[in-house]
Amino acid sequence: MSRFLIRTFLCALAVPGLFAQQTEVVLSATSSAKLVLAMTSPKVTGLDEAKVGTEFTAVLKRDLDETGVIAMLQEGLPADAAPVKAWKEAGAQWLLSTRFSRAANGDLQLEASALDTAAEKGVFTRTYNANRIVPLRHLAHYLADDLVGRLTGEKGVASSRIVFVRQLSPGVKEIFQVDRDGAGLVQLTRHGSLTLSPTVAPDGRLAYVTYKGGAPEIWGQRRKDGPHEKFYPLTGAGGMVSTPVWSPDGKRLAFVQGDRRGNSDIMVLDLLTGRARRLTDGNGISTEPSWNPQGTQIAFTSDREGGPQVFLMQDDGSNLRRLTGEGLYNASPAWSPNGAMVAYVSRFEGKFDLFVYKLGEGKAYQITTGVSTSESPAWSPDERRLVFTSNRFGSSQLFTTDLSGRQIVRLTELSACQSPRWLRGR
């Protein structure tokens, strides 16, 4: 699997001057808040030790490093057989041991346990069984997710996936899926046409826009793993339709309908009745709807007051209010999974950067810092990271960042990617 990983510790100090007009504070991720975890070498019987090293141990370390809550102890490690006290003195708070064995039928078993080095007592024990077709790296993802779950109360997202759009040739874009670590690329649509704006329901159902019939149409899956079928418009020509977004309960789709006078409105399509309802009032452009986690409010972009700005409204169109204050171009809102933040992009001096608006504080924080254009933020399911597109290495590619903007990871080496969406894998 080709995978290219970059940790970029951006020089945050050089930039705040430039962005002072938009930025209040740069979020800081303090490593002291992370749990320091050390890992003994896996005990392996019945399979290749080198393979476990590359396909499990290395993957697990990378996974845990990206969690944002666990720091891997990398240096000054005691010998595997050293007493717990030695690990504690080396700085480890938890000590993780793993043991692989193979059953007679070829199935794999992984026993993992973690010890609190201070209390010298077990904090985590779990056994994973896998048949031949489950790759070792998936076991690493499962273990990383469960360790995070044990630590924070919410499962990690190592086994999550990212759905996105990729250009195959000029005028032809299709929807793809890739594992969070850049492995397991799968093509999800084959329309041979412009196919855009994927959205994934909590149960995995896909919806998107395709131009396969000439004019844009919303397509998607009515049931889990079902066929892709046309959702809207069911009859006649729909004009410009774009940007479908599943409601959190997966029963409705917010989308955008443009009219021939140049207005674009946020609509909501009820999948059960097939009825579409207009929420905005034909006042210029309203687009990029994003639901709050309760499905009661929608954030969106509108140029009703001049340039594009982020607004909020109830899911019936009432209680409209502007969210973003500063900057001339604020767009692409993404409501966080827990509802307390809205990520968006803002343009300053020709570059687009990611910002996060904390609703409780009424303040916006800058995440990326003007190195190049960063677009299309989407939240990780655990709300700790954002996936986005950037042209920092040329053609638009996928990256993830933590909320400090200091730990930016390149997701894939694929070029011409856009519109990423992040979803849980299991």
Add this chain to the structure above:
Amino acid sequence: MRYGIYLVPAAIVLTLGSLACKPPKTAEEIKAETQAAFNEGLQAFKDGKARETNPYATAKDAKAIPHKIQGWNDGWDKGAADKAAADKAAADQAAADRAAAEAKAAADAKAAAEEAARKAAEAEKAAAFRKAADAALVSIHFDYDKSEIKEKDRAILQGISDFMKAFPAAKLEIEGHCDERGTNEYNLALGNKRAAAALAYLKTLGVDEARFTTISYGKEKPLCTEAKEACWSQNRRGEFKLK
């Protein structure tokens, strides 16, 4: 024995008498014989025999059967007359067929010429349409994040309006496009706004708006992919495509 002398002449007399006294033929018989001779004469003609071969004319009793001679000759003459009539009819038919064929060929040629002329006219019209379309359907351009029609593009839209009026059957799709700056989704809405601006302007020039469809491709179909203004300004465009 002496009776024998009488018997022989008696027999001769009887015989001659009987011959001389043969009863005359009835009219029906003569008619039948005449018809038979007629048929023979007709057949003789069909068989290619000459009129001089009438067997009854040279028969010993020719003088006694003038009706047969006449009948045979009539039959032969009838055959000859029939043939002449048939030959003439065939010749007439052939002539008529020839004339009809000639007339049809002439008509076909005329129709073909007319069709060719019509096609040529159509092709000329299509060529004129294409030429007019190529000349008129020029892209217009927009400022960044704007959808107002620029002063310098008004002549292009006037040309498109003239084209639509000159070709009342023409239908157009107006495509709105954007440069790469800005979000994919916002640019789709902006492209729709640009296409709508072009539509509204064409409407003010008096073209029926039902003859236009609008579509937005946002920033999804750039003409040029370099990250500089020279390229972006080409991409912020409205295109006009025949439907």
